[in-house]
Amino acid sequence: MSSFLKFLVSSGDASSSRRHKHPYYPREVVVPNYAPNTYTLPMVLGAFGGATALLMVGTVAIGKKVNKQLTWKDAGVLAWFTLCYYVLNHATLASKQDIFAQLWKEYALSDSRYMTSDPFMLCIETLTVLTWGPLSFLTVFAIIKGNTSLRHITQTIVSVGHLYGVALYFGTCFFQEKFRGISYSRPETLYYWVYYAGMNAPWVIVPAILLFQSSKTISQGLSVLNKVKSMKGGSSSTSGSGSSSSIYSGKAESIRSFDGSSESKSSNSNSSRKADKESKREPSRDSRDGGERRKDRVSEQAAYFRDEGRPESIAESKYEIWEENRADAREQLRRKRTTGRRE
The missing domain is CATH 1.10.287 (Helix Hairpins)
Incomplete structure (x- = not known):
């Protein structure tokens, strides 16, 4: 595993970290109080994967216990929304050495804005903490309780928010690199394609699928409601005319x-x-x-x-x-x- 990771990293500039106090791009960016990670990459990724799996499996187990009719498809959606909550301590992240701080410092090799208190990242992460995170947990609650109407409302809002945030995330990086020549990601395969592109892809694919699902469900519900209203309107007018005719006809x-x-x-x-x-x-x-x-x-x-x-x-x-x-x-x-x- 470690040899494979070394192969992915070896395609970049190996002397970058020696010439600078930090390994992030662009090279002139300032990262105050940076402290290198003490854990190896397999340990960091293993700890993150284990914690994520434990959180998702635990949430699904609780959901299945509370709602025995919960399908595995809904359980997967439940696990997804549980994962969609992040807290970012941007001011002291560079100097911390706990496992989650080291994980973010590792991911920041694909986007150094996480290490520099970039205004865009502060705004997008604050919106995540204050809005998308609570709404994700509300969606989890609605799925467990079987509240379909609340679930699809919050699911639609969170999915649109994720798609909008990812569009801004990729868009700002693209325009900075295209028109200003500033790249926030290291060029190595691991950092650019696996971290930057691969780890953000689920926040495009999954919200798009969930948004389509909720839109279809809401559309079908409104169609049925309109049919019921039209039937009630027709029956009321028919019954009204029938009652008046029954009173006066023949008499x-x-x-x-x-x-x-x-x-x-x-x-x-x-x-x-x-x-x-x-x-x-x-x-x-x-x-x-x-x-x-x-x-x-x-x-x-x-x-x-x-x-x-x-x-x-x-x-x-x-x-x-x-x-x-x-x-x-x-x-x-x-x-x-x-x-x-x-x-």
């Missing part, structure tokens, strides 16, 4: 006859048919009792009209009173005919 002629006290020939023929059918029924009450009950019903309907006053209820009540009047009249006529026949 319009009867209500007009009651209000205008005149009937057409067709209504007379219909009334006679109804009278013949109802004349076959047995008498249910005395005409005097029926008159009193009719008066009580009229007073009740009048109170109801005064309290409610709804057109549908009024139409129904008028029709019922009119039908009762006609039934009483037919009953009296039937009794007179019966009495005449007996005499």
